[in-house]
Amino acid sequence: MSTIPVGISACLTGQTVRHDGGHKHSRYCTEVLSRWFTLRPLCPEAGAGLGTPRPSMRLEQRGEAVRLISPRNDHDVTDAVMAWSASQLDALADLRGFILTAKSPSCGMSRIRVYNPEGDVVRRDASGLFAVALMQRYPLLPVEEAARLNDDALRENFMERVFLYDDWCRLRAAGLSAATLLDFHTRHKLQMLAHSQQGYRELGRLLADLKRVDLNALADEYIARVMHLMRQRVSPGAHVNVMQHVLGYFRRNTDAALREAADAQIAAYQRGEVPLVVPLTLLRLMQQQAPDAWLARQHYLAPYPDALGLRNRL
């Protein structure tokens, strides 16, 4: 059982740290994701000593700056929250992902409203103070809002990125070499192809000559591009292309009826009649019957634990 460290806004775990003394408990996080993740809760506002309950806060445009203000008493808590956030960042280096609370002026990842002092909304494209600090310090880290995890595609994408990023962090911890870098690129080939064929080709060019480069610098550029590529949604058509590619490995040595069934279910998936898990289960069965060494190492066939049920809903 893997215990991947993932940060989380504390109110999502049921801690009563919100300004009104309540919480935003996400049962999906604490009852499902906690089976694979070691959730590490943080509350920037409670951590900054603002107390609970406390006046509600919002982002306000003050001159050129955006400040975190309690409009009830015009109390500016920006410096306290920023200082606390900065003090925590070093300790978050081992995280493989972070789940944030939506709409919060401290934790919200995106689409946070900014008001003027009169209370009018002047922007809707900000991020919370802690979220900004986190994403600037760890730009590779998969970050998502709990509310967006209700969307099947966004949830699957976040989980795929967390498990891939964990694989990368393990590689770096074990020691980078040209061989391990190429091995990572190979193992994740089908996943990357599903997200972007062009992006995968560009990554291949980046890794074309590893002898005359600073390997650490190249690896940093490589994983930055990979994590960017993995954020792109995978279309049904892209899944179909990858699955047809996988099917091509079973032209021989597999049961013809099973091959035909897999082909038919790929087509059914393309028509939206069955979820992704159906053709993929048949492809995995074929892989069990006639194992292919290269396919056996492809994360595309099992990018995360099956029990998450993510591909049942795609």
Ligand code: SF4
């Ligand atoms: S600051 Fe973040 S963790 Fe704390 S209550 Fe607000 S949203 Fe939740």
